[in-house]
Amino acid sequence: METPGSRTIEDIKRDFPIFRNRPNLAYLDNAATSQLPSMVLEAMVDFEVNYRANVHRGLYPEAELATNAYEAARAEVATFINAEPQEISFTSGSTASLQMLAAMLSPRLQPGDNILVSSMEHHSALLPFKKIAAERASMITTIPHDADYRLDLATFKLMLSQRVKIVVITAASNVLGTVNPIADIVELAHQHGALVIVDAAQYVPHLPLSVKAWGADAVVFSAHKMYGPLGVGVLFIEQSLGEQLTPSNLGGGMMREVTSSAMSYEDAPWKFESGTPNIPGVIGLAAACRYLSSLGWSNIIVREEEMTRLLIVGLLSLGDVRIIGSLTMNDRLGVVSFTVPGLHPHDLATILGEQGVAIRAGHHCAMPLTSSISPTGVARASLGLYTTAEDIARFIQGLKAARQKLA
Ligand SMILES: Cc1ncc(COP(=O)(O)O)c(C=O)c1O
Numbered sequence: 271m272e273t274p275g276s277r278t279i280e281d282i283k284r285d286f287p288i289f290r291n292r293p294n295l296a297y298l299d300n301a302a303t304s305q306l307p308s309m310v311l312e313a314m315v316d317f318e319v320n321y322r323a324n325v326h327r328g329l330y331p332e333a334e335l336a337t338n339a340y341e342a343a344r345a346e347v348a349t350f351i352n353a354e355p356q357e358i359s360f361t362s363g364s365t366a367s368l369q370m371l372a373a374m375l376s377p378r379l380q381p382g383d384n385i386l387v388s389s390m391e392h393h394s395a396l397l398p399f400k401k402i403a404a405e406r407a408s409m410i411t412t413i414p415h416d417a418d419y420r421l422d423l424a425t426f427k428l429m430l431s432q433r434v435k436i437v438v439i440t441a442a443s444n445v446l447g448t449v450n451p452i453a454d455i456v457e458l459a460h461q462h463g464a465l466v467i468v469d470a471a472q473y474v475p476h477l478p479l480s481v482k483a484w485g486a487d488a489v490v491f492s493a494h495k496m497y498g499p500l501g502v503g504v505l506f507i508e509q510s511l512g513e514q515l516t517p518s519n520l521g522g523g524m525m526r527e528v529t530s531s532a533m534s535y536e537d538a539p540w541k542f543e544s545g546t547p548n549i550p551g552v553i554g555l556a557a558a559c560r561y562l563s564s565l566g567w568s569n570i571i572v573r574e575e576e577m578t579r580l581l582i583v584g585l586l587s588l589g590d591v592r593i594i595g596s597l598t599m600n601d602r603l604g605v606v607s608f609t610v611p612g613l614h615p616h617d618l619a620t621i622l623g624e625q626g627v628a629i630r631a632g633h634h635c636a637m638p639l640t641s642s643i644s645p646t647g648v649a650r651a652s653l654g655l656y657t658t659a660e661d662i663a664r665f666i667q668g669l670k671a672a673r674q675k676l677a
Contacts, residue, residue, distance in 0.1 A: 279573070282565070283656045287311070296627040296661040296668075301444050301472060301605045301634075301652035303494045306554075310498055313557035314550040324546055326523055340549055343556035344539070350559040351489070352480035353506050359542035360552050363503035364471040365394040367490035370505060370542065371467055372398035373518035375436060381407035385436045386429055386464075388413045388421055388450070390443040393635040395469045399438050408435075412638070419446045419595045423454065430462045437466045441473035441489075445636050445648065446595035447578075447605035449473065456485040465511070471495055475654070476574060476603050478567045487511050493551060497655075498558030502551030505542060512538035519544040562655075570655050577657045578604035584666035588673070594643055604653030607634075607643075610669075613676050615649040621672035627665050 283289045285307040288297075297305060321335040328334070341355075348355040361367045379385075385399050389412050403410040411429060414422045421439075437459045442449045456466045465487040470479060475496040481489050489506040493499055507515065517524060517535060521544035526534045535541040562570070579599060585591045585608055594607040610618060615631035622629055632647040633640040640647050651665055 277565070279656065279658055283658070285309070285561075286656060289656065292626075294626045296664045298651040298653065298657065298661060298665055299628045299630050300475070300654035300657075301495070301650065302630050303500070304475060304497050304654050305656070306499065307497055307558075307561050309561055310554045310557040314499060314554040317550045317553050322549075325549055326540070336549060339553050340547070343552045346556040346559055347504060350479075350563065351474075351504075351506065352482045354509060356537070356539055357481075357506050357509050357512060359505040359507070359539040360547050360555075361490075361503045361505050361542075362501050362548065363492040363494070364392075364469060364490045365492075365503075367503055367505035368394050368467070368469065369398045370518050371488050371490070371507075372402045374515045375465070376402040376406060377516075379403070379406035379408045379435060382433060383408040384431070384434045385410045385438065386413055386426070386434055386459075387411075387438045388440060389415045390419075390421075390446055390448065390636065390639050391438060391440055392444055392469060392471070393637070394471075395438050395440060395467075396638070399436065413439075415446075415448075419443075419448050420601070421448070421450050421455075423451070423458075426455070427458060430458060430464070432462060434459070434462055434464045437464050438469070439466065440469040440471075441479075442470075442476070442603050442605070443595075443636075443639075444472045444605060445607050445634050445639055445650065447603040447607075447652075448595060449477070449601040449603060451601070452484045452486060460485070472603065472605060475562075477571065481506055481508075493555040493558060496558055497561055499548075499551045499554040502548045502555050504555075507538065507542070509538070512542075515542075517541045517544065521545045523547075565655065574604050574653055574655065574657075575599055577653050577659070577662060578602070578606070580659055580662045581606050581651060581653065581665070584662055585669075588666070588669060591669075594648055604657070605650065606652070607640075607648040607650040609644050609648055610673060613673065615644075615647050617676055618649050618669065618672050621675060622665065622668045625664070625668045625671065627661075627668045629665070 286305045321332045323333040323336040325337045325340045345355045468486045468489045470491040474491040492503040524544045619631035631649045
């Protein structure tokens, strides 16, 4: 099949060693983690075999190479999301970034203040803010969604007040595939003086991100969901907020001066990076940004929309399958959750797995949402930029077979 760009989908699939090694794998679990292209692997191996050294410390050539590559990666990631390099800190992933944000923002909360979270937050975004709300005698209130699983903006507007200090919102739901209108949410929240923290873990692999266009105060995402390595992520903090925040994690590499009675921090972003960072991971993340940019966003979007449509139409053709989330392509990604009456999602996923089709089943770390849909959770198929019509046909075929076997 031709992509709108110059490379065919077969070319793209060949970029990923796993598909050469496992040609029969229909991988539809990209919302959990995506696969790694050779160029990302090569960038990481290059560091490991040619200039492995710690950063910001050594004065010998390999250490300088490592530091330069690390800081160049910061600049590349900044460009990728339209931020400034000093606004980008590297962490171990979205979970770590969100925990740090919650810990650093906690001292700002007063008893009776309110944190708003959407109904579709991942536990990584929900739990750290639930914790600080409890510790600071603040409230945490859920912004509901409507019948089409879109955020209820009218209710959100009514919930805003001067007591709302923080809004936590996912840019794209890992269960519903819903894409939320972040720029509108930020504008409304800022009118009431609230900070907005955006979880972009599911958004970044599928759509181009401009943090400046969003206007958000903080944005997090993980490399491993965007064709980068595991164990590395990004914490974007808008510059003026970054200057104000006191780091929550202390250690080596982030202090300007320490005496027996006093200490002072480096500037952002280094003050947010305590200890030795995941240097090959950061270098790999920058390579993943280059990989995505080289394919071209319009090519990725057109292809993924086509595959999402195929997936939805295929599921609907089965008759009794319930898709959880919007059936229209507006503001939705190829993350599609569903239930089949009478069948446990784990059984479906197991039988599909036996046929070489990888999906996920369960509560997807979003239990407040998924348990309101079904006590046993939901099954989820999620696309990547390498997903083919054949992968989807095998998934639908496998689902039919699973249904017959389990009926
Ligand atoms: C929306 C969302 N936020 C946060 C996370 C946590 O990401 P990580 O496990 O990489 O820290 C995930 C992972 O599934 C997610 O889907």
